Amino acid sequence: MIKKDAVKDTIVSASLNGIRSSPRKMRLVVNIIRNKSILKSLDILKYSSKHKITIHLRKLLLSLLSNYRQKYMEDSKKYLYIKEIMVNQGKTLKRLRPVPQGRGHRIRKRSSNVLVVLGIRNGN
Template sequence: MKQETSIVSASLNGARSSPRKMRLIADLIRNQEIYRALDLLNYSRKKRVSFLFKKLLLSLLSNWKKKHNQSYSEKKEYLYIKEVRVNQGKTLKRLRPVPQGRGHRIRKRSSNITVFLDNKKET
């Protein structure tokens, strides 16, 4: 007996923004309906991070359509963002020259993002 899952995922690895900034936006869109989340990202003040999340959500929606061979409007389903994971990716380490021949380390952080989409039947 095979159970069919309706969960679809999309991920973005190596996004050039720190995980702390990414988690602020991730908390904003978690458990939201997908089109509402896209609207929230349109009006977010963190433009660079919200642009990355917007691309990821559009990819997620495309993955869902490809898996189910249908458009969103054909069935009465409520697509929502089930889970958002933001983990730390690779860190680029650079040196910044400071007085007396020293160097201070600069860490340029990146993030790995994974988003899961699920659906609920509307009642």
């Protein structure tokens, strides 16, 4: 849950829903880029080994930058950082896998929802 005081000084946010990867796997990558500058986190995602997840996260961060440019008409990427990033569970597809003796085991294909909030650091 996002804190109420964080929403007040939120600059720009972006979200991505229904990524076909489990939230647990997604959080492994998200925890690496939390509280890092936007440029540094894009570089980290570019060379990460979790390729399927990082493609979606890079697109989300580029969308976040685009939202910032549209709102403020300036390009100060130097001081922008990921203030808050959350991964929640999305819809779960339930499938049946046949097993011996006429039974079926349930397979849960999980998906994720990601929310990113952008912040500005002082020029220190």
